[in-house]
Amino acid sequence: MLSIKNLHASVGGTEILKGLTLDVPAGEVHAIMGPNGAGKSTLSYVLTGREGYEVTKGSATLDGEDLLALAANERAARGVFLSFQYPLEIPGVPALTFIRTALNAQRKARGEPEVAAPAFLKLAREKAAALKIDFDMLKRALNVGFSGGEKKRMEILQMAMLEPRFLILDETDSGLDIDALKIVSEGVNALRSPERGMLVITHYQRLLDHIRPDRVHVLSAGRIVASGGPELALELEREGYDKYARAA
Amino acid sequence: MSLATAIKLGDPTQLPSRRDEDWRWTDLRGLIRQIPPSAEWAEVGEGGPFAAIEAEEFVVSNGHIEGWNAVVSEGPADIARLRVVATEASSNPATVFVTVRAGTSLLLLETYEALADGALTNVALEVEVQAGGRLERVVLAADGPDSVTVSTAKVALGEGAIFAQTVLTSGARRQRLETQVAHPGAFASVRMDGAYLLADKRHADITTVVTHQGVDGTTEQLVKGVVNDQARGVFQGRIVVAHGADRTDARMGHHALILSDKAEVDAKPELLINADDVACAHGNTVGALDEEAIFYARQRGIPEAEARAMLTLAFVEEVIDRIGHDGAREIARAWAHRQLGASDGL
Numbered sequence: 001m002l003s004i005k006n007l008h009a010s011v012g013g014t015e016i017l018k019g020l021t022l023d024v025p026a027g028e029v030h031a032i033m034g035p036n037g038a039g040k041s042t043l044s045y046v047l048t049g050r051e052g053y054e055v056t057k058g059s060a061t062l063d064g065e066d067l068l069a070l071a072a073n074e075r076a077a078r079g080v081f082l083s084f085q086y087p088l089e090i091p092g093v094p095a096l097t098f099i100r101t102a103l104n105a106q107r108k109a110r111g112e113p114e115v116a117a118p119a120f121l122k123l124a125r126e127k128a129a130a131l132k133i134d135f136d137m138l139k140r141a142l143n144v145g146f147s148g149g150e151k152k153r154m155e156i157l158q159m160a161m162l163e164p165r166f167l168i169l170d171e172t173d174s175g176l177d178i179d180a181l182k183i184v185s186e187g188v189n190a191l192r193s194p195e196r197g198m199l200v201i202t203h204y205q206r207l208l209d210h211i212r213p214d215r216v217h218v219l220s221a222g223r224i225v226a227s228g229g230p231e232l233a234l235e236l237e238r239e240g241y242d243k244y245a246r247a248a
Numbered sequence: 249m250s251l252a253t254a255i256k257l258g259d260p261t262q263l264p265s266r267r268d269e270d271w272r273w274t275d276l277r278g279l280i281r282q283i284p285p286s287a288e289w290a291e292v293g294e295g296g297p298f299a300a301i302e303a304e305e306f307v308v309s310n311g312h313i314e315g316w317n318a319v320v321s322e323g324p325a326d327i328a329r330l331r332v333v334a335t336e337a338s339s340n341p342a343t344v345f346v347t348v349r350a351g352t353s354l355l356l357l358e359t360y361e362a363l364a365d366g367a368l369t370n371v372a373l374e375v376e377v378q379a380g381g382r383l384e385r386v387v388l389a390a391d392g393p394d395s396v397t398v399s400t401a402k403v404a405l406g407e408g409a410i411f412a413q414t415v416l417t418s419g420a421r422r423q424r425l426e427t428q429v430a431h432p433g434a435f436a437s438v439r440m441d442g443a444y445l446l447a448d449k450r451h452a453d454i455t456t457v458v459t460h461q462g463v464d465g466t467t468e469q470l471v472k473g474v475v476n477d478q479a480r481g482v483f484q485g486r487i488v489v490a491h492g493a494d495r496t497d498a499r500m501g502h503h504a505l506i507l508s509d510k511a512e513v514d515a516k517p518e519l520l521i522n523a524d525d526v527a528c529a530h531g532n533t534v535g536a537l538d539e540e541a542i543f544y545a546r547q548r549g550i551p552e553a554e555a556r557a558m559l560t561l562a563f564v565e566e567v568i569d570r571i572g573h574d575g576a577r578e579i580a581r582a583w584a585h586r587q588l589g590a591s592d593g594l
Contacts, residue, residue: 092563162548
């Protein structure tokens with residue numbers, strides 16, 4: 001599925017990723033943990049094609065296809081989805097309109113027919129109900145005036161509607177209270193499948209109680225410095241990142 | 249200095265220029281070397297941009313009006329089309345009277361269709377909305393790129409009158425759409441919206457003055473602009489609250505998107521408040537599209553050009569959505585779609 005090899009990337013001339021290597025096979029959930037400034041968000045932006053992030057060396061492929069050669073929207077159409085740490089407000093564009101535009105743009109890029117409005121609305125109603133999102137909220141401009149928790153739920157709703165093949169969750173737990181965390185986690189877990197891979201980026205172990213990872217990696221100073229099973233997350237929670245910061 | 253005097257005397261030195269404070273961003277003197285001659289009435293086909301809405305039609309053709317130069321409402325739901333057309337490189341001065349009788353309602357669909365290069369059009373509207381009357385004025389200025397148009401509407405309102413205006417323009421070589429409202433307070437309400445969507449080398453100037461003369465009046469204003477290429481948008485909004493016009497509620501917003509390095513927006517929002525007990529606010533922003541929002545939309549699969557068009561259109565639609573008449577609103581929306589699709593980068 002996702003294969004990253006010796007990835008180096010810079011922002012504004014400063015190297016942030018310094019030889020990152022990582023494999024996430026289909027069907028697995030991998031967590032990336034690390035201290036602030038380790039390069040966690042940079043990794044998510046490099047994988048999704050944000051401008052201003054320059055890859056200087058290495059590769060990132062999804063099922064063998066070179067992701068780095070594709071435009072951001074082409075990567076999305078191939079099934080890469082990023083749940084943003086800080087979802088953007090889209091003034092004037094109702095959430096339903098936005099999601100339908102995105103879904104049909106992706107389908108068009110894949111040569112699939114557009115989804116008609118009635119089928120789309122039915123799907124949106126079902127998925128919103130599962131995430132305890134009031135359907136009327138989807139008629140409002142996306143994320144404008146929404147609370148932090150509402151924005152995160154809206155990210156998961158988009159994920160559920162777009163059905164990506166590879167999910168990147170960037171600090172999805174930040175700003176969530178325990179109830180919202182449960183709803184969001186259930187939404188993510190419902191998307192776990194043998195065909196799908198997930199990369200869960202988080203600073204804290206808390207999210208991983210709800211979204212159980214198959215593997216945990218420690219990112220420090222732009223490299224993976226340790227990998228292990230779920231027990232590694234618990235160790236980090238207990239002992240902190242100090243020893244890895246020194247190792248880097 | 250005025251365009252009317254310059255046309256009357258055939259003297260370009262009478263044109264308003266950069267030295268006139270209210271005209272400094274819409275200089276006519278520096279643009280027009282010679283006042284063109286007048287032309288004859290020319291027949292134009294019925295309809296125009298609002299053809300789909302059934303209405304009585306009034307046409308100002310090359311400055312001439314056939315019949316009576318007055319629109320008078322008589323019923324609860326009158327609709328009139330006022331079309332200002334120029335087919336020649338001529339001077340086209342005209343005056344039109346609009347009267348909304350007490351307790352009646354008029355939808356005025358006003359269009360500017362100066363398609364001839366070099367046309368110089370000057371329209372004065374004298375508008376009266378009597379007590380309890382209601383006027384919705386929707387202006388669609390679809391002039392050609394090499395015409396010059398100045399339209400000045402003077403609006404007098406009676407007690408409890410409702411005046412709602414939306415001015416939409418794609419600009420011209422130089423164009424000014426001005427509205428001056430004498431607001432009596434007295435539970436009359438005013439909405440003064442507008443949108444300028446400009447590309448190439450076009451220019452548009454939306455100027456408004458609302459003078460609150462008595463207690464208990466409201467004014468709300470939302471004007472938005474999108475300028476691309478080397479276009480220039482001008483917004484001058486002035487709300488005056490006279491001494492003693494207490495309990496006035498006036499809100500003004502002007503927001504513009506600049507989509508090109510060479511495009512320009514000049515804005516002068518003014519609240520001149522001489523009363524104590526008032527609620528007045530204004531907001532003015534000029535900026536570019538939010539690049540982070542563009543990336544967000546692209547991450548969801550929306551191609552860049554489509555993402556930009558979607559966000560730009562959404563920005564403008566806030567103004568369109570406030571148009572009261574369903575048919576006029578949808579024609580305005582379709583116009584905005586076309587306008588924003590027509591230019592590179594939009």
